Amino acid sequence: MSGQGAPADVEVDGTGLRVALVAARWHTQIMDGLLAGARKALQDTGVADVVEIRVPGSFELPVAAARLAPTVDAVVALGVVIRGSTPHFDYVCSAATDGLTQVSVQTGTPVGFGVLTVDNEGQAIDRAGLHGSREDKGREAVFAALETAVAL
Numbered sequence: 573m574s575g576q577g578a579p580a581d582v583e584v585d586g587t588g589l590r591v592a593l594v595a596a597r598w599h600t601q602i603m604d605g606l607l608a609g610a611r612k613a614l615q616d617t618g619v620a621d622v623v624e625i626r627v628p629g630s631f632e633l634p635v636a637a638a639r640l641a642p643t644v645d646a647v648v649a650l651g652v653v654i655r656g657s658t659p660h661f662d663y664v665c666s667a668a669t670d671g672l673t674q675v676s677v678q679t680g681t682p683v684g685f686g687v688l689t690v691d692n693e694g695q696a697i698d699r700a701g702l703h704g705s706r707e708d709k710g711r712e713a714v715f716a717a718l719e720t721a722v723a724l
């Protein structure tokens with residue numbers, strides 16, 4: 573993992589695990605970066621059984637996660653929400669964060685939170701593993717979900 577205060581990476585063996593990758597479609601280029609990081613992390617950890625679902629926006633991530641959570645060992649949710657001049661930002665962020673939290677707690681299936689909530693596109697690019705950026709939140713979300721799934 574990267575960033576101040578983040579824990580050190582741990583080795584995770586995902587062999588035999590089934591994982592749902594749920595990804596929104598808003599902000600295509602940045603989503604491609606998050607998805608590439610997540611898919612690579614799944615490959616690196618030996619996860620071969622992956623169900624990948626696309627939804628329109630981050631608002632729809634919780635319902636997709638809720639539907640899939642009972643059928644998998646872990647869910648990884650990816651999205652990008654960029655602050656605009658409307659209150660939509662706050663509503664979409666709250667819906668995604670609250671909804672995904674509820675899914676994980678109510679189903680007992682770990683949900684890796686890979687939703688970027690940022691002020692501008694530059695911040696999103698910095699966190700999405702694009703253009704050699706230091707952070708790779710797609711990868712981090714996979715490791716968080718798998719580490720939790722293996723620990724439980």
Ligand code: DLZ
Pocket residue numbers: 596597598628629630631632651652653654655656660661664
């Ligand atoms: C409406 C909306 C807005 C303004 N911004 C974003 C965004 O930055 N990122 C994102 O993933 N989705 C956004 N959406 C779409 C909502 O998530 C949702 O898809 C729509 O409100 C339809 O339910």
